[in-house]
Amino acid sequence: MRLREDMCRAAASLFTRGLTGGASGNISVRLPDGGLLVTPTGQSLGALDPGRLSRLDATGRLVEGDPPTKEMPLHEAFYETRSRTAAVVHLHSTHSVALSMLPGVNADNLLPPLTPYAVMRLGKVSLLPVYLPGDPAMGEAVRGLAGRRSAVVLANHGPVVAGASLEAAVYAIEELEETAKLALLTRGLSPRLLSPDHVAEIVARYGVEWE
Template sequence: MNAESRLRENLARFAKSLFDRGFSVGSAGNISAALDDGFLMTPTNSCLGFLDPARISKLDAGWRHVSGDRPSKEAFLHRAFFETRPQTGAVVHLHSTFATALSCMADVDPENCIPAMTPYVVMRVGQVKLLSYFRPGDECAGDLVRGLGGKHAAVLLANHGPVVSGRDLPSAVFAAEELEESAKLAVILRNERVRYLTPTEVEDLKTAFPIG
């Protein structure tokens, strides 16, 4: 099995795992991963739980569709991360419940919408910025990601859901899962007195575990 075939199999396997555990529903969500000669991406309107590895979309280095089913209509979100964060090897966009709930709340800090309650969100996700609402498929959302200049590995799209990048496919998937679990904590503890990590503790984690 060559590298592309292995990546196709792994992408389908990780996608099914996310679907089976409720991180995506129906045909929501999309995943991309880098190849030496381009990118693989889940097809538009496909279900992450039932991907056929052979039909996963392939795009060339210029993001032109070359084989497989037609790629996700939100490919521009993925492309923006790959182009502004050279260390990116994969991108995961989900509509996971608690992260999406957080993206709908009016009083979320748009500069840091996933509070540092545990070390792991700092280590695996980093500071998450909330981006303004655009309808699904509107390429303006990709422009907003580009406008961040590669400073954030993950964002929350307002009233939509998270987009998370990683150095490879497992890293991106695990970071997306960590973001969802951290958002769950944020929602559950919303009306409680919470001990957040101090700025010194956060900086220590950033130094010890740099993202990307």
């Protein structure tokens, strides 16, 4: 029950701070038996009932609770390609979405190296194409990255982050949104970026994936 409460508490925090609105956004956590605990489809992250969270078995079959988010292909792709993934968070956060729609961004590394924590928590963030919500092709796009990215942004849609724990995934997606906000605030102003040497030092010191 504690995991269910932790998920609902994290979801409410993200919602209350305006990081996703309406019935958007979803969270999943891997269970010890290989199954998943998932936020249900069509429900606000600000008003989840711990007892109604979707529980899926290791084959992806719903065994308890309401039907899961329609974005399951995204979640499943991260669990399949990144063995260390224990949680996945997907939001429709404003600044990340705005950055994804601008011309001239780097699809292989959407976020400029503005802060050490963005590099530490996220590594490179890939920008994926536009897909309709729930399209299985989103999962195939994540699989196409072959586990090289813990975070992506779906163009015109929102960020998705995989973490080694629920807490880690939440912290990382918050960092992604804040860095996207900084990127927008400083766009066209020639901000001072972290130097390649600084990035290399962070990557080496903290074991960041940076391919």
